Amino acid sequence: MGIYDRDYTRDYNDHGPSFFSTDQVTKTLMAITIGVFIAQLFTFDPARGSSIVTDWLSLSATDVLKGQVWRLITFGFCHSTSQPFHILFNMLWLWWFGRMVESMYGEREFLMFYLAAIFASGLCAIGVDLAVDRTVYTIGASGAVMGIVILYALHYPRQPIHLLLLPPIELRWVAIFIVVTSFFPLLFLFAGSGGEGGVSHSAHFGGILFSYFYYRNAWRLAPMLNFFQGFKMSLPKRRHKAPLKIHDPDANDTTSDLDDEVDSLLAKIHEHGEGSLTDAERRTLEEASRRLRGK
Structure with a gap:
């Protein structure tokens, strides 16, 4: 194991990581999400009240069951064009917490965590839709973003944070608030006493659950990238004469x-x-x- 992969290079105190910090993946994810949002705006058709980009990237159980499995990832990069605070808050939370989690786990692992959290939140969303026999379309990075916040809170539960004009509050209380406000609406939904009010609490809860099990079981997803790299390298290639290298002891x-x-x-x-x-x-x-x- 290399020195840069050891746990104590990332998680050595209760005040968050400071050395070897990186935010390249966080910035890239934000850029892609904002780019998709701009594409949604430019392709929006007022007559239909929708965008062709949203139509092809949003998530629904019906479409996934038809084989359109890409939606389990792409929906996490779409946001509501009629509610700009949807993307604004998601990008703010991704910027605040994504950089810190990325510095703890590294670029490759953080990227895999983010995509896996989107996938898990999507599975949870369509699972709930099938369970209550409804057809809705889900968009947004909220499930993955909630997963990032919960993961960081599991590492640093007592770290104080500042939310708008509120006094400092320990991160564990923010995490508890997120869990409660995601779980109880699902109970009401299954009890038949109301919907989700235009918010996909099921996707939020899927991201939260994935984050919890990821932390508890110490999962690592970056080796999956190594597997695909190894598969690519195993494909037959044209042999090229390797250039001579000068050995410098x-x-x-x-x-x-x-x-x-x-x-x-x-x-x-x-x-x-x-x-x-x-x-x-x-x-x-x-x-x-x-x-x-x-x-």
Whole structure:
């Protein structure tokens, strides 16, 4: 196991991650979602009251049962064009919490978690629709975003956060509020005493459940990408003559020495906290981070 994959490089105190932080996947997901939203706006047909983009990407149990399984992922990148706060709040929460979860788990794992959370929330949504015998169309990243918030809260339940003009509140109370407001509307729905009020609480709850089991069972999804990469590499390829490489033992020794030094610094953080580092040690970690991203 490499030093950058060890648990204590990501989760060593109760105040959230700070070293090796990255937000590239978070930014990319936001850019794709906003791009899809713009496409929805430009293809909106007032006569039909819908957009061809929404028609082909939104989720319904009927369409999935017809074989249109892509909707279990694509619906998470669509949002209501008549309610701009739908995408606004989802993107704000994704920006606030997505970057922190991405810095904890790494880009590949965070990407797989996000897509899997969308998939799980979609399965839950169509499962509820089939159970209550209704046909509705579901759109939005809320299920995956709720999953991200819950996952971060499971790691740092006592971390205080600021919500608008409210005083600081511990993240665990925010998580409890999300769970309660997602679960009880489903109870009322199954009891026949009301719908979901235009909000897919079933998708929210699916994302929450997935996040809980992901954390509890310490699932890791990035190896799935390695599997597909391995499958691609196993396909027959034209053989090319490999270019000659000059062996530089000094460069290998330098990299090895840096790895050893970073290893000891991360262990120091794990045992004594981030505040125990000197300025020189912080610069060493930053240099290692730059080299890692440059690979």
